[in-house]
Amino acid sequence: MIEIERKFLVNNNTFKEQAFKSVKIVQGFLSTNPERTVRIRLKDDVGTMTVKGKSSGDGLSRFEWEKEISKPDALDLLELCEDVKIDKTRYLVKVENHTFEIDVFNLDNEGLIIAEVELNSENEDFPRPEWLGKEVTGDIKYYNSQLSKQPFNIWNN
Amino acid sequence: MIEIERKFLVNNNTFKEQAFKSVKIVQGFLSTNPERTVRIRLKDDVGTMTVKGKSSGDGLSRFEWEKEISKPDALDLLELCEDVKIDKTRYLVKVENHTFEIDVFNLDNEGLIIAEVELNSENEDFPRPEWLGKEVTGDIKYYNSQLSKQPFNIWNN
Numbered sequence: 201m202i203e204i205e206r207k208f209l210v211n212n213n214t215f216k217e218q219a220f221k222s223v224k225i226v227q228g229f230l231s232t233n234p235e236r237t238v239r240i241r242l243k244d245d246v247g248t249m250t251v252k253g254k255s256s257g258d259g260l261s262r263f264e265w266e267k268e269i270s271k272p273d274a275l276d277l278l279e280l281c282e283d284v285k286i287d288k289t290r291y292l293v294k295v296e297n298h299t300f301e302i303d304v305f306n307l308d309n310e311g312l313i314i315a316e317v318e319l320n321s322e323n324e325d326f327p328r329p330e331w332l333g334k335e336v337t338g339d340i341k342y343y344n345s346q347l348s349k350q351p352f353n354i355w356n357n
Numbered sequence: 358m359i360e361i362e363r364k365f366l367v368n369n370n371t372f373k374e375q376a377f378k379s380v381k382i383v384q385g386f387l388s389t390n391p392e393r394t395v396r397i398r399l400k401d402d403v404g405t406m407t408v409k410g411k412s413s414g415d416g417l418s419r420f421e422w423e424k425e426i427s428k429p430d431a432l433d434l435l436e437l438c439e440d441v442k443i444d445k446t447r448y449l450v451k452v453e454n455h456t457f458e459i460d461v462f463n464l465d466n467e468g469l470i471i472a473e474v475e476l477n478s479e480n481e482d483f484p485r486p487e488w489l490g491k492e493v494t495g496d497i498k499y500y501n502s503q504l505s506k507q508p509f510n511i512w513n514n
Contacts, residue, residue, distance in 0.1 A: 230395050230408060231388035236437045238387050238395050249406075249424075251387060253437050265434060267406075267424065277422060280393045280410050 203252075203264040204322055207342060209333035210313040215302050218329075219291040225303075228281025232345040239345070240269075240277040243290075247274025255338055261322065284308050284348045295327045308351035314342060360409075360421040361479055364499060366490035367470040372459050375486075376448040382460075385438025389502040396502070397426075397434040400447075404431025412495055418479065441465050441505045452484045465508035471499060 227241040239250045247270055253263030269277070278285065287306045292299055298317050305312040314336070317326050336342045341350065384398040396407045404427055410420030426434070435442065444463040449456055455474050462469040471493070474483050493499045498507065 230393045231390070233388070236387045236439075251434060251437065263433075263437065265430060267426070269424070273422060276420075277408060280408065280420065282393075 204261045204319045204324075205316050206319065206326075206335060206337045207339075208315045208317075208335050208337075210302060210315050211331050211333040213331075215293050215300070215315070215329070215331045216291060218293045218295075219302075220294060221292040223290050223292075225286070225288050225290055226278065227286045227344065227348075228278045229345050229348050230277070230281055232282060232349055234340060234343065234345065237343075237345040240274055240281060242271065242274045242278065245271050247271050249277070282348060284351055286344050286348055293329075295329050298326045300329075300332075305347070305352065308353050309347050310353060312347070312352040361418045361476045361481075362473050363476065363483075363492065363494045364496075365472045365474075365492050365494075367459060367472050368488050368490040370488075372450050372457070372472070372486070372488045373448060375450045375452075376459075377451060378449040380447050380449075382443070382445050382447055383435065384443045384501065384505075385435045386502050386505050387434070387438055389439060389506055391497060391500065391502065394500075394502040397431055397438060399428065399431045399435065402428050404428050406434070439505060441508055443501050443505055450486075452486050455483045457486075457489075462504070462509065465510050466504050467510060469504070469509040 223244055225241060225243050227239055230238040230240065235254045237252045241248045241250065247268065248266055249269050250264065250266040255262045286309065288303045291302045291304065293302060300315050300317050302313065302315045315332060319326065340346055380401055382398060382400050384396055387395040387397065392411045394409045398405045398407065404425065405423055406426050407421065407423040412419045443466065445460045448459045448461065450459060457472050457474050459470060459472045472489060476483065497503055
């Protein structure tokens, strides 16, 4: 499957009042190579393993393969992952006919908030709520795989 | 699961007459880091994804997690793997109550033949057929993940 998504910084916390759901996510990486990342995720009690390929030139689309795994398997595999785990709360906000996923990062990435919207085509139009900030689509330093090695709290902000 | 196995070079081809089965294997790696290898394998028409941790100090036991995946998924993921694919024929030979897996490598690893036997405990006794050569258990250069980066045909033999 090829995934098309655009990624943005978030200006303020007003999105939280509009959220219809929130979920706790812990994830780690067996490979952080941007050509072939391998992610282990526990989303509440549901485990997944996800492989992503490298982005297209414009950073918009990316090969993605995902399979559900059991919680005990996810915990075993998280143990094996590279050092810094990603710990975040994901809020889901529906704006018109699009759902934004907004990740509020904890621990080493505290202070970082990123919104993503998935699109059906690269040209698809989508709403711009007032809390939506600067676009960072395709900027590798905002990949979760990179945030697990170079977390936000060591950036020179 | 923790896997205990011992690995040997093979002296000659007489094991082939004793084999009760042979199977064609193509595999690649999403991660070749010995701390957490991620292998994609197609064994005849059956796909698997396997994660292995690093070996114990003596090289005998190693964390292993495996899941079956579809053939189309395996082919997609093999596309994404690091450069050199492993292509080999595996022969199964039963000697007394142990089954040896003997891999005859093709392509970039042509000339290399490795036998493996799986054990229930690190002290378990097992038969030594006359074709069984030098033990190479725990020698990282014989890991398939390493053979996919440093294949046998570029070693200084």
